[in-house]
Amino acid sequence: QVQLQESGPGLVKPSETLSLTCSVSGGSMSDSYWSWIRQSPGKGLEWIGYMYDSGGANYNPSLESRVTISVGTSKNQVSLRLTSVTAADTAVYYCARESCSTASCQHYYMDVWGKGTTVTVSS
């Protein structure tokens, strides 16, 4: 079965770039969307965006100017890049697979989640 593992630096300085990787094992990356979601005590669960296997992406407008989700350096990886971070970006970051829930893929659900990785923004 598919498993996801997030990795990356746990501490990032303000104004720098946060880079995380989601490693996908046990299955193919095709036919799915790949999402990033974060969770901070102040804001609950926040959807960051997703990429799909044709290379396109859809981002939360609140982060769109700073975020990039793309295939990682390895074919079985999804990367998240968030620029110009501030303390408000401190959170647990999760990656999740979005799978098609209907025959014609009119809806996707997040059926596999990674364990999450904690990122603190601080000097």
Place this chain on the structure above:
Amino acid sequence: DIVMTQSPLSLPVTPGEPASISCRSSLSLLHSNGYTYLDWYLQKPGQSPQLLIYLGSNRASGVPDRFSGGGSGTDFTLRISRVEAEDVGIYYCMQNIQSPYTFGPGTKLEIK
């Protein structure tokens, strides 16, 4: 953005008793294709969220049948027919009819 609200935010329940969580959206989640774009997730203590219900009323694979989802338009309910100790955690509703996806604030279920 579509705003999701939940009530109650805290829910103490005696094992074996039923429980109900309400979720409301600021916009109808009924798509023109006839599907309702409302999912429920449970985050157990120390774990990542897990899918419980999708499209308003469909149980995800492996989810016990004591969980059921219902509602339409802007008002939805997650019901647990008989709460068990393993059901503790925070329950979130989420809409994905419109980008950005948005989550409710969560309902924390605890055992009395």
